[in-house]
Amino acid sequence: MKTSIRPGGRSARVRAAVMAATLDELARNGYADLTVEKIADRAGVNKTTIYRRWSDLDGVLAEVLAELGATVVVIPDTGSFDGDLRTLGAMVQAALTDPPVAALLTGLAAAAPRSARAAAVLRDFFTERYRLAAEIVDRAVARGELPPDTDGYAVIEAVSAPFYHRLLLTRQPLDDRLTTQTVLAATAAARSGAFIPHL
Amino acid sequence: MKTSIRPGGRSARVRAAVMAATLDELARNGYADLTVEKIADRAGVNKTTIYRRWSDLDGVLAEVLAELGATVVVIPDTGSFDGDLRTLGAMVQAALTDPPVAALLTGLAAAAPRSARAAAVLRDFFTERYRLAAEIVDRAVARGELPPDTDGYAVIEAVSAPFYHRLLLTRQPLDDRLTTQTVLAATAAARSGAFIPHL
The missing domain is CATH 1.10.10.60 (Homeodomain-like)
Structure with missing residues (x-):
């Protein structure tokens, strides 16, 4: 041997x-x-x-995303909730218009219904990142910019969701208008108390 | 013969x-x-x-969705923007927690990156439905409940996106809390002018 x-x-x-x-x-x-x-x-x-x-292509993609997920994410900290959310929206837009990242997430989402490994890697990647970014909301609550008990995870999810909806379903452009509207919408919604758990 | x-x-x-x-x-x-x-x-x-x-499984799924897309959709008309959006949110939640519909959309989204037919059917299905449902916003603007120039398509997209984000990416439950928060968020955001095209 x-x-x-x-x-x-x-x-x-x-x-x-x-x-x-x-x-x-x-x-x-x-x-x-x-x-x-x-x-x-x-x-x-x-x-x-x-x-x-x-094992297969899905296994390779899952490992690439797991590796990306292990990289350090810098959470915006501009001093205001509006500024933080604007920066976060720009980061999501930049990531999802970066061809390899967009293709990787598209591929894993396509594999997920038939690959438990792809589904688990995606779920962990997003839930972990959203939990970290929820710090933006906790800080805003502490500064008195948002109502107490605002669900930080839900706010971050609301900023991300429209981008993925276009990437995976309607394939419309992830343009500046989407980013501006999504950020303004989440900001106004959070201020209004929409993300205080009601149920 | x-x-x-x-x-x-x-x-x-x-x-x-x-x-x-x-x-x-x-x-x-x-x-x-x-x-x-x-x-x-x-x-x-x-x-x-x-x-x-x-041709293949994707072709069958595409035809099933095209057929669903051709069915008449009743657009909520409760007399108020809040009521219409609440009803719309409940309709999206009900559709996407209906096992065959959820499975059909999941399957087509999975096929779309490698099937032009699946991608086209999905895009047409959503863009057509959102355009129809945008009537809710036009009526609300006419009643003075929302700022003029509010982009109706964008409002409807914002109500739908969080459900698909969970269905296709994080696989978290499409529960009543998600529905309530999504509807309240879109309502507050639309009122605040977040969906007036700025760019």
Whole structure:
């Protein structure tokens, strides 16, 4: 039996190459034509290596999103609720108009109904990020800008949802008008007490 | 060559049987395990008949949604903007917690990135319904309940988006709290002028 000198090192290198190749393929050609073969070619690894380690294309995409999810997210802290929400809206718009990110999320959402792993990675990615960003609302409540008991998670969800609705369903543009209206809407709604749990 | 007595009649019967069988399978078993074979079995037709007519599973789902889209939609008209939006929110919640409808939309959204037909049917279904429901906003503007120039389509989109975000991404429950908060949020946002086109 042949043994490689640094199996852990080689394994980590393969993983990094496959992750990078996947994002690169998604950026260049989107999700529609993505295959394990194309990722393997670009990464310079054998496709059987990918199948053995990640089972299928959905498994690769799930790992890429899990890795993105582990990166540090900077939560806006501009000093005002309006400013924070404007910055957050711009961040969501920027992320979802970045071709590899849009393609990755589109691909995982497409895989989720038939892949428990894709569904779990998506759910964890979003719920974790929304919980972190809810800090924006807690700070605004502390400053007296929003009613006490405002549900921070619900506010952040309301800022995000219209972007995903367009990305995944109507495929209309994620333009500046959508961003402005969504941010103004969530700001006014939060102020009005719409996100105080009533039920 | 054998000819059937009423080819149009048979064709229409096959179509009706396949449409009904698809909704029935979606209601019983959801989208995850749906196949053309199962639809064919339930409809009592040969699967090659389905493949010849609709190409694949996505084609069948697209036709089912196109048929649903052609049904008459009753737009709420309660006499007030708040009442109309509450009724609309309850209608969206009811539709998306109806197992066959939820499964159909989930399946088509999953197919859309790789099926131009699925993508087009989804886009048409939503944009057409939102345009019709925008009448709620036009009436509210005429009654002086909302600022002039409020974008009715954007208001309806804002009422729908959070439900689809949960259905397709986070898989959190489409419960009464979501409905109440979404309706109150859209109502307050529309009143505040958030949906007047600024850009």
